[in-house]
Amino acid sequence: MRTQIEPAADSIDFRFPAKAEYVSVARLAAAAVAARQAFTYDEIEDLKIAVSEACNALIAASKTLRRSPLRLHLVPENDALVIRVEAPGTRLEFNVRANGDLRPLDERLLGIFLMQSLVDEVDIRHTGDLASIVLRLAKRRREGFNAGSSPAEQD
């Protein structure tokens, strides 16, 4: 008997310290899941940057508060990967939509610009005292695509 596995059942959640040195863990986890979904090498590289920027934005925003661990949720969908990074006790004040004119250079705006440039959707949410950044990377349709041949699988 064949069991149908729903994509949502494959979601991955974990917590990690809200410190810059652990952001690499988050981006590598996201890259590993994306590779299993057969995203391309370039898409995975873009995703790694976007995930890091989301984590860094939340870490920076929580600097003046007691830093709780960040939570990372990776939810593979049929044609997309949704990544939600959450920080309890944090408030993100992103009222500005970043554009290409970033001088004088503001690292926060640059981070937003990168996220918006690299993934399909970026959503910043607040629920109670929980701030979260949700990234959605959609899979592109490719002619003759072979799900087993993603170069990132070899990393």
Added chain:
Amino acid sequence: MNTLATVEIQRHGDISLAQVRGEIDTSNVREIAAVLEAEGPRAGASLVVDLSSVTYLNSATVKLLFELAEALRGRQQQLRLVMNETAPMRGLLLMLGFDRVVPVHTRLEDALAEMQAGATVGGEGGDADAD
């Protein structure tokens, strides 16, 4: 410096070449900036930063590069960047107009050759499309 990245400095006459390898992120960007900024004053006329072997960089690195360019320009020193065609963030750096501030080369030999030839900084000496 943490184990994510290394910086190796070589001298080519008046030119200092900084070859960065590995991943640059928020956890190590300040250490890398300190190495590059310390090298700036020693570099008689110029500094070439080779990012061809960098496998990951983020917004903190972009900020570092803009600040380094500004600091060197204040000392009448030149900066050139080497990023090969497939380097992460190359497209975004160009989109941000970084090549209007600092020449960006795809090949190290070209950056060194133009530096040695005394090419000017500011968009005339080298650019992403010139290589």
